[in-house]
Amino acid sequence: MKGAGGADGLRRRKACKRNVKREARKEWAVLRKELDELAEQTGRGDRREIGEMKQALRRLSRKTERLPLGKRDAFRTQEEELLKLAAAHPGRVLPFYVVDPRRPGNWLHGPDETIDVSPMTDRLVPELGGKGGFYGFKLYCPNGYSPTDPALMALYEYCERHGAPLTAHCSGGGFASFSPSITVHGHVYRNGEVVPHDGVLEFRHYRLTDKLRVKEKAELLNHPRLWEKVMEAFPRLRLNLAHFGCQDEGMEWTELIYGMMEKFPGLHTDLSCITETAKLREMREYVLKAPEQVRRKFLFGSDFYLNLLFLDGMKEYMENFRNTFTEQERQELMTANPSEFLGLS
Template identity: 90%
Template sequence: MICMKEPEILTIDAHCHLFNHEVLSWRLLADFILSRIRRRGMQARLETAGGIGELKRIIRFFRTGLMDTEDIYGKLLAEGACNTVVPLMFDLDYCMKGAGYSNGFRRRKACKKNIKRAARKEWAALRKELDELAAHAGRGERRELGEMKQALRRLSGKTERLSLGKRDAFRMQEKALLKLAAAHPGRVLPFYAVDPRRPGNCMHGPDGTIDISPLTDRLLPRLGGKGGFYGFKLYCPNGYSPTDPVLMALYEYCERHGVPLTAHCSGGGFASFSPSIMVHGHVYRNGEVVPHDGVLEFRHYRLTDKLRVKEKAELLNHPRLWKKVMEAFPRLRLNLAHFGCRDEGMEWTELIYGMMEQFPGLHTDLSCITEAPRLREMREYFLKAPEQVRRKFLFGSDFYLNLLFLDGMKVYMENFRNTFTEQERHELMTANPSEFLGLP
């Protein structure tokens, strides 16, 4: 008698990232790392358990990002609870567009040199401060601090060797994900990042028509394309409106063909460094969604300006802007990621929840919610939701960006398992994302 092995049940991480060293460039070093280190005096922070913990997280983040894509994927599988992942691309080049980092090779080279000099100084200062702490620590603590110092020395050397690379590393990111998806069919389901400003994403006809076939051709054949992508990723704080005409044309196609999209929608994350951007569509200003077609000026755009992300999130990514999109395309299969979480309160979360009740296609995910109390608050929305809304909540990790906020992916999964029951996890990790992705 032949025993048939039961097929493995898919468990899906619907929001993760597998950025390698080609994405973790000197520009990301400038934005996400140095700004965190400089936020307040490092010596004072290292003298507390929280300061040591944050330094460990930065080390862990860099170690992961300097790995190859295949190894990063393996790390996620080993530490996460899912056997299937949805890696989302990110257009870092256009996040930096207009900020002085990409306006000519000489300027980029000088900027890179300055950033590397600053990074070298920060790494050296951290090692010195670890030595000072070790001088007054016990044997076990000295050993731990010594290991951290050696890790910093190795990371300093590796980040020093990060190449300037080509003007646009975006295509290398695309190739790496497609290669990984081909090596792991049905287990790696990549989403292509769309920025309407990027040349080659569309073609404008003389009669005002917009040809988005360069984008849709990247999709799987079952979605009308010729490529290997399962959907699209949007990140509007990088410098464009959700109602940009190129995107509106894309939404029409995606609604008609059942193509899923994931859009960043929280108060944190990345944002453009540019002091001004040409924006087409709508913006959210003074409590209203208003048309805008021209240059949009920003008050906050410098690296260390704490309001830079908040300002661009409000202007370019407010949930009411997405409501405008959903009113035009109510069955668009759109995931507003992070459930609108912000430090300023629950307004965005409430708006997204109400829109999920109103629009059949709208989803959300619970990615990068790293604090257990906040995750329990999100569960309350999940539990009170009527069945048709409950089916639109998705599990996501935001790996490996979430490593900056907690002590490893295993901690993230432990929080999730301690918050949701086994049946609830099945809904969030299997049934709901399978429907969102259109999987059989």
């Protein structure tokens, strides 16, 4: 999961997969125990449903045990497939390269604490100073790192200078690491403040069944105030905070991001994975009240197949969007604004 190269890379991949298997066995055991306890407390109909869940769990655990420890690097395979797809559809498929400061081989650290980001930036298209086929970078901080990690700050400096766009997940939901502790460099958001952190970060919530697992890591590692610190250092960084900070309760993150869009020239947001018509209408109110320079920074987004967790299909998603925004508004969100964000206009 953290990448590799050569014999050392193969050893790392094998070790990583062994760790995945070991941790998965622990989680399966906890889940089985929870399901057994739940079955004892419920009626016959519910027990039947729990039995089906246990069967699904057994199938998933068997798949984990069959996880091969061979040479295949799935991350590199996906990278190659994306580039093939982009080459087959020039100008229509514009892939972003996923960034994780913990991934070995993507950063070169000098003896004087300098950080060389060329292994990453070389993957960008020549128009952005690279040698590859990617049009920007994607970040997902709740997976276990801070937006202000020193390696990322070095990358932001390059991206601001060359106009390379970045998209970062920024909502109260989504995915998050299952680790009970992670080594984090940079800053975290704790008790209403952005505070420096350089070392092990412990989590109270990390199990698969813990409903607060994602929320805790989102607050600590992905709060808009952390991104505000990034934008204060790089105000013209072309950054898209995806999902407009949507949360299950309240509008705190959305309000913060909107205020930051007024303040920082490079900050954008998108409306991806906002599936409910009522929520889309709330988002439209922000678009309509925004001054022109801010309105141009709202982007359409889909999150594609993840929407299928909430809707019957993408047709329903698009219909909700069409029924909420006018044709002129859709043209701005889907064509004009994204073109400007990507540097294509």
